Amino acid sequence: MMNSHALRRFLFSLATLLATIMMLQPAEAAGTGYLFVSNERSNNVLVFDPAKDYAVIKDIKTSRRPRDMHFNHDHTLLYVACGEDDVIDIIDVATLEVVDHIPTARSPEMFVFNKDETELYVSNEENSTVQIISIKDKIIVNEIPTGAEPEGVILSEDEKTLYATSEVADMVHVIDTDSGSVVDNIIVGTRPRRFVLTKDGKELWVSDELSGEVSIIDRATNQVIDTLSFVPPGFRPVDVTPVGMTINTAGDTVYVALGRANHIAFVNTASHEIEGYTLVGSRAWEARLSPDEKLLYVANGLSDDVSIVDLETRKNIRTISAGRIPHTVLVDG
Amino acid sequence: MARFTHLVAGATALAFASALSVSTAFAQQQPAQPPAAAKPTTAVDIGYVELANNPMYDSVYAYYMVPVRPLGSPLAGAQLGIADAQTIGKVIGVDFGLKSELGDTIDDITRTVRDWSGAGMHFVIADLPAAELLKLSDAVADLPITIFNIAANEDTLRGADCRANLVHMIPSDRMLTDAMVQYLVSRHWRNILVLQGPSEQDQQVVDALQQSVQFFGARIVEVRPFELSNDPTNRERGNVALVTGGIDYDVVYIADSDGEFARFAPYETNNPRPVVGASGLVAKAWSWAYQNHGSSEVTQRFEQTVPRHMDSQDWAAWISTKAVVQSVLRTKNGDYPALLAYLLSEKLNLDGGKGNPLSVRPWDHQLRQAIPLATTNAVMDEAPITGFLHQTNDLDTLGVDQPQSTCKFPG
Numbered sequence: 001m002m003n004s005h006a007l008r009r010f011l012f013s014l015a016t017l018l019a020t021i022m023m024l025q026p027a028e029a030a031g032t033g034y035l036f037v038s039n040e041r042s043n044n045v046l047v048f049d050p051a052k053d054y055a056v057i058k059d060i061k062t063s064r065r066p067r068d069m070h071f072n073h074d075h076t077l078l079y080v081a082c083g084e085d086d087v088i089d090i091i092d093v094a095t096l097e098v099v100d101h102i103p104t105a106r107s108p109e110m111f112v113f114n115k116d117e118t119e120l121y122v123s124n125e126e127n128s129t130v131q132i133i134s135i136k137d138k139i140i141v142n143e144i145p146t147g148a149e150p151e152g153v154i155l156s157e158d159e160k161t162l163y164a165t166s167e168v169a170d171m172v173h174v175i176d177t178d179s180g181s182v183v184d185n186i187i188v189g190t191r192p193r194r195f196v197l198t199k200d201g202k203e204l205w206v207s208d209e210l211s212g213e214v215s216i217i218d219r220a221t222n223q224v225i226d227t228l229s230f231v232p233p234g235f236r237p238v239d240v241t242p243v244g245m246t247i248n249t250a251g252d253t254v255y256v257a258l259g260r261a262n263h264i265a266f267v268n269t270a271s272h273e274i275e276g277y278t279l280v281g282s283r284a285w286e287a288r289l290s291p292d293e294k295l296l297y298v299a300n301g302l303s304d305d306v307s308i309v310d311l312e313t314r315k316n317i318r319t320i321s322a323g324r325i326p327h328t329v330l331v332d333g
Numbered sequence: 334m335a336r337f338t339h340l341v342a343g344a345t346a347l348a349f350a351s352a353l354s355v356s357t358a359f360a361q362q363q364p365a366q367p368p369a370a371a372k373p374t375t376a377v378d379i380g381y382v383e384l385a386n387n388p389m390y391d392s393v394y395a396y397y398m399v400p401v402r403p404l405g406s407p408l409a410g411a412q413l414g415i416a417d418a419q420t421i422g423k424v425i426g427v428d429f430g431l432k433s434e435l436g437d438t439i440d441d442i443t444r445t446v447r448d449w450s451g452a453g454m455h456f457v458i459a460d461l462p463a464a465e466l467l468k469l470s471d472a473v474a475d476l477p478i479t480i481f482n483i484a485a486n487e488d489t490l491r492g493a494d495c496r497a498n499l500v501h502m503i504p505s506d507r508m509l510t511d512a513m514v515q516y517l518v519s520r521h522w523r524n525i526l527v528l529q530g531p532s533e534q535d536q537q538v539v540d541a542l543q544q545s546v547q548f549f550g551a552r553i554v555e556v557r558p559f560e561l562s563n564d565p566t567n568r569e570r571g572n573v574a575l576v577t578g579g580i581d582y583d584v585v586y587i588a589d590s591d592g593e594f595a596r597f598a599p600y601e602t603n604n605p606r607p608v609v610g611a612s613g614l615v616a617k618a619w620s621w622a623y624q625n626h627g628s629s630e631v632t633q634r635f636e637q638t639v640p641r642h643m644d645s646q647d648w649a650a651w652i653s654t655k656a657v658v659q660s661v662l663r664t665k666n667g668d669y670p671a672l673l674a675y676l677l678s679e680k681l682n683l684d685g686g687k688g689n690p691l692s693v694r695p696w697d698h699q700l701r702q703a704i705p706l707a708t709t710n711a712v713m714d715e716a717p718i719t720g721f722l723h724q725t726n727d728l729d730t731l732g733v734d735q736p737q738s739t740c741k742f743p744g
Binding site: 125126146147148149166167168169170171185187190191210211236238239260 | 417420421424425627630633634659662682683684688689690726
């Protein structure tokens with residue numbers, strides 16, 4: 001029989017063991033359900049609760065010019081690139097407070113994580129570089145010069161290739177992540193912004209903002225194999241400025257935000273056919289799906305609001321007020 | 334796989350110093366070379382000409398940031414354009430360079446341009462007053478050369494004095510007055526008191542303003558001359574309060590290419606009214622304070638290279654290099670006819686950092702463009718103002734449209 005001292009030690013060890021086991025388990029994917037919207041000019045992330053009729057439940061003050069946002073895998077943390085303070089803010093999702101920062105080069109804009117979340121790849125708009133940053137140590141592992149004004153970054157499924165756009169150089173840089181060097185460049189349309197990868201990994205789509213088009217690149221050859229031209233009702237081609245794209249889990253539909261043409265375009269991934277357009281708010285730059293993929297949330301930078309599109313009917317069913325110049329919208333699902 | 338933890342060092346612009354007659358160190362980094370064998374490169378040089386002792390570049394006016402005067406030599410804008418082009422150049426195997434000439438006379442400049450043409454140059458950026466620009470244009474009309482006008486606003490250059498080898502990157506007087514009048518009409522400030530300075534340029538601005546007012550439904554209540562003067566017998570013309578008194582109006586529009594009179598006009602008018610035109614709210618091709626459409630990124634890159642704000646002529650020089658680079662890129666460095674055809678076509682689709690893509694109007698070779706309306710530190714709006722529509726391209730609500738154009742390219 002253990003004496004009380006040994007019993008305490010045993011129980012303490014058991015408690016520690018259990019705690020360790022629990023920490024090692026991946027957290028449940030069932031998130032808060034909240035909608036997070038970064039706002040470039042009001043320097044905040046607004047948190048809405050769809051279950052409470054989209055009431056604002058928190059106004060998180062971030063570093064200045066918050067833009068791209070990503071959750072970590074278990075949705076315990078939300079990372080926000082803050083372009084005017086040259087940091088990535090880290091928000092604790094449980095407390096909805098900024099708890100840490102990762103310094104970057106000038107004007108971080110968009111970023112992605114690698115699979116094991118040890119590193120992130122961030123485009124630094126005013127520095128003309130893409131940086132690879134070790135998250136734990138907050139050190140810059142590699143810095144890759146790009147053409148001026150890099151923006152979109154996307155990592156291949158096998159993590160061997162990072163693609164980055166240069167808005168000024170009208171091209172996509174193909175970067176080998178091991179060596180950190182540009183191994184190829186793909187000239188696309190005018191002012192390329194962001195990416196989406198098809199689920200089979202065969203095609204890389206790039207939005208060419210000032211061409212009003214999306215260039216579709218065959219990843220095997222790094223050649224542009226198709227170009228989609230968008231002309232929503234009531235708009236001329238010069239007014240169509242596609243920026244953000246998002247793809248559903250099934251991979252059959254790409255949703256393209258058409259910028260100053262104030263519409264979302266629905267594109268059939270396989271056939272490249274533009275199936276239709278839905279009117280949203282002013283300067284729609286980014287769209288994200290709800291976790292059940294029944295709704296599409298669209299950030300409208302110049303009407304300072306978020307449109308909610310019902311994906312069954314493809315109709316704009318609601319608009320909610322956001323902060324000033326909303327940039328990215330994410331759902332914690 | 335092992336990961337190399339090294340920093341990829343960027344090179345400076347030293348490699349391009351030979352192509353620049355002004356050596357300036359750039360903070361910008363060069364993109365890393367792909368591991369494959371380097372392509373053989375073709376040199377494409379762009380020319381830049383400017384006149385020594387050009388009265389537009391009085392340093393006192395620049396110091397006071399008089400809005401109708403440039404803040405410094407726009408050569409810096411062209412140099413930024415060349416720096417921006419390096420990434421494209423490396424990928425397509427073209428070495429974009431700049432050759433500049435500061436000439437004492439227009440004859441010196443003409444000689445240099447002809448020499449450049451002989452060496453294969455096809456595009457020259459010209460920072461010249463209108464008369465000298467026409468002399469240059471006529472003197473090289475027989476050569477395969479196109480000249481970008483980055484400084485002369487005169488409407489006649491787009492009209493009766495148009496030339497096939499000129500492309501105007503800086504807006505015309507009429508585009509600037511159209512931009513302002515659209516704004517005034519949108520604010521319902523339709524009754525305009527015009528103060529006109531003594532120079533020929535001021536007359537041209539007032540002529541343009543008359544056209545704009547007619548087009549957009551505003552009204553000039555009176556045109557009153559002003560003079561820079563402290564002559565007590567001439568007080569009516571020199572004193573802002575006196576010259577703006579005894580009449581009602583919504584706004585005072587000052588046509589003052591010198592800029593000194595206009596500089597001291599805001600808050601000195603007899604009636605409490607906004608001042609626009611040469612001070613107060615000014616229509617310009619570019620403002621350092623412009624923040625929409627990625628403009629601040631361009632300005633930011635510029636201001637890293639020279640210790641001053643980026644201004645209209647800087648932008649015009651920058652967009653000139655960009656037009657050449659895009660033409661070379663998209664024609665795969667075609668011959669001169671192919672380059673020129675692309676430059677002048679609807680496909681040009683230039684990203685000028687001002688929103689809608691830019692292209693050249695075929696009827697007068699004016700670059701169509703949005704025009705910001707700026708104070709000293711903010712852009713209040715941009716023309717074409719929302720609601721002003723055009724049959725084919727809303728940018729063509731600014732400036733002389735095709736049916737009204739008096740330009741007939743000679744030959």
